Amino acid sequence: MSEKHHDEHFGHHVRRYLLVFYALLLGTAITVAVSYVPFTNHALNIGLGLVIAGTKAFLVAGYFMHLISERKMIYAILAFTVFFFVGLMFLTVWSFYDFPPLTITR
Amino acid sequence: MDIPYTVDTRPDTGLYNAKAGIWLFLASEVMLFGALFSAYILLRVGAPEGLWPLGWLNVPLGTINTLVLITSSITTVMAWAALKVNQFDRFKLFHGITLLCALIFVGIKSFEYYDKFTHYEVTLKDGRIADGHLKEATDTHVTISGRFVEEREELYDLHKHKAHGHETITIAREDIEKLSNYGPRHNTYMAIYFTLTGLHALHVIGGAIVIGYLWGPGSRLWRKDPERFTNRIEISGLFWHFVDLVWIFLFPILYLL
Amino acid sequence: MQATTHAIPHTGVHEAHHSDAGFWRTYIFSTDHKVIGIQYGLTSLTFLLIGFCLMLVMRWQIAHPGEPVPVIGGLLEAVLGDVAAKGVMSNELYNSFGAMHGTIMIFLGVVPLAFAAFGNYVVPLMIGAPDMAFPRINMASYHVFVLGGLVMLVSFFIPGGAAQAGWTSYSPLATSIATDGQTFWLIGMVLLITSSLLGAVNFIATIIQLRAPGMTWMRLPFFVWAQFVTAFLLLLAFPPLEAAGIMQLMDKVAGTSFFLPTGLAIGGDLANVSGGGSPLLWQHLFWFLGHPEVYVLILPAMGIVAEVISNNTRKPIWGYKSLVYSALAIGFLSFIVWAHHMYLTGMGTKVATFFQTTTMIISIPSVIILTCMFISLWGGSIRFNTPMLFVLAFLPMFGIGGLTGLPLGFSYSDIHLHDTYYVIAHFHYIVAPGTIFALFAGIYYWFPKMTGRKMNEFWGRVHFWLSFIFMNLVFQPMFAQGMSGMLRRMADGGAMYSATANARAGAGVIGGLTDYIMSLHTYILWAAVGLALAQIPFIVNLFWSLRNGPKVKSDNPWRSTTLEWQTPTPPPHGNFAEPPRVYRGPYEYSVPGHPTDYTPQNVPEK
């Protein structure tokens, strides 16, 4: 497996890891900065924060964990997981907003 | 018959056993933290208007910890890459840094915990609320360094109601209605904060123990079976990145938003 | 995992699988999947027996509230103290037994037997693997399981007794009852969940990675498919319950309010908690596991049924592909039906409609599976041996259980049926004469592979017929009781509630229960005692046959096609003398033109 042509690739890989690293640092700086901007709607802060976090997560998962170029089997496992994860989140939250009428007034 | 594919990959799946195993395990971890995140969402949207804490945590410390974990993530992947090109010493160096980062992270986290456990909210019998760090507690009185507020709400959104200055406040025991520190039972925010970060910290500690073992005594395997050792580093690395990934979400939702 | 532990298998055949390791390494700290499977099997059978005994005592209390428990009343008082004063079961003790009956049966009995025991023993053999992918994790999984079980058992003897809030452990009730039993329960659950997760990872990795050459996905025996889906259910549904368990543990020991609402009053006083939590959140997280869990209970059983049916009808199982796709569909859908357990929690109509729809949809694959099994019988020359009898009984029993689920799945009819004995009857029909019968079938069926001897056929039949009759006598009346409104989990079987309601019946309140409905309790009690007696032949048979059962004359006494029968008996460490290769599907029975009426999967094409 560890043929020597790895060596050439190696520098390339390391450079990519470093790039991701800088991007993550930058992302952290931006999240912190943005959280201090008093948008009129706090939801905007939240949305932005989550988008940045999502991007950072994508970078870590994609490049450090090599998900960008993984095997089909692992994609399949993760696809199921994501589906159920979303189901769990969405359905629980939804059912907290759906009340029978009349009985509960907020 | 020996168990196949412990080191080399199975042709049709392209995986060695442990790689399949760790991803399955991570899938279950996603669901574990997913459930806690949904608990967070529900507690937050269920909290009465204005009573969800904002700005309760120390953002500089949180930021440093974020950077620490990100650093440990890159050293982890570099350590693995070093093994791939047969540079054992570089591996040692990089994973040494990883371990150091883990230590710093846990250290900072413990300090933050300590800070919360010594932070008190004192409800007086006359209705006023004092809030600050405990300096002294005797049988007759309690001394804190903090401030008085008129409304509880002021203690919640610290983005809006910044605490200016600290005064030393001494309160007689008999004037106190309720004394509660910012531990998990303080409110649902502190509860989910401690649970999420506590569970995360356990993962950090567990990961550090595994990586520490592979870095120390476990690294003897390198001479006997380098490929297998490299695989182990990859597997433990995947776990470590996942722990980092969880923190990437914990940091904004608990500290910033 | 190192090569040294594999010294024996290369020499092949009938060697005892671990002659050189000592007692501890062989029986307690073994990493061999077969030993672990048997460990799981014996432990879970023991737990099933314990859970069953708890239920017997409860049935006495239901039928004769306030009367001392006969025979063991004194013992109960001696061991458990005041909660069983004078041998009479107190309400607290009833609640403890109820909660622990459910917990033990499900998490310590049926799941470990169906999934861990059979899965461990049979799956690697069926796919032609030498062992599980991670033998040491496999061992750890068993040990954590035992630890969890011990924690559960110990909780009976602490002051305050075991958990009392039902196997569903709803908050705020669960954390407000003043017993540390709940803490034990939660710690026990976290351990059991951890054990299941380790097992699930191991099973999936094994099935993905260690299939023998030629064992393509569509050549897997249905049993393996069933275990595969089951493992996924455990892997992804259990963690949310683990999270919920951790949160409830925090509520209990750290004073948090995850599941405690604002203004919670306990015993008339405002509870000393911050509040702000959500009791419904617990229910969501619990049932997110809870529903997939019921398929964890049934899928392995269906797998066993498929194997036994095709073997004893000497025919390929009908509709193999539909079975596989149905199992996958069940696995998928079972994650999005959970709130049908929560219709009465003040759920809105939109959400209720959603969950009602998915619930109806998920019953389709279940029906497909059952139908395939029935059709498989058609035109077969059936061998009526003990495993086959149990399997034949499984089919209608599971049918009853499944069909009675439908009225529960409609939010409208569930309003009447929720929390009544009808629900009890519904799921017991599936789990007891369903799953447990299939598990019995599995034991009778694979016993020869594990020991080299068959179990006694006559006593097997006695066991079957008595169990079958008493099972129905126990659970059938509960439908009637439930439909007439008898609630579950009442320590006196509803006597007091019923009497009060009857006394006020004139005032327009819903009436109490008739004497006839109440008198069914007595029948059920004696049927349950009969059911207990019916297990004696089984227990004796199991141990007696170890030494005295008729020896099998070949490695493949049932003349089966699947790989587990193509090994030496019992299989040595490492399983196969040489790596098997698979050439054909799992159920090539009675193929025209073949020399025998079965063609094992590893027989090459001509």
Ligand code: HEM
């Ligand atoms: C085939 C279609 C099925 C349907 C439509 C169905 C539907 C339901 C519904 C709606 C309930 C909730 C009743 C209530 O609490 O009011 C329920 C309870 C239950 N079901 Fe099923 N079910 C089905 C199959 C199964 C299977 C295969 C099992 C496996 C063992 C099972 C086990 C249970 C258990 C254990 C409960 C009771 C939980 C409790 O409250 O303690 N069900 N079922």
Ligand SMILES: [Cu+2]
């Ligand atoms: Cu269900």
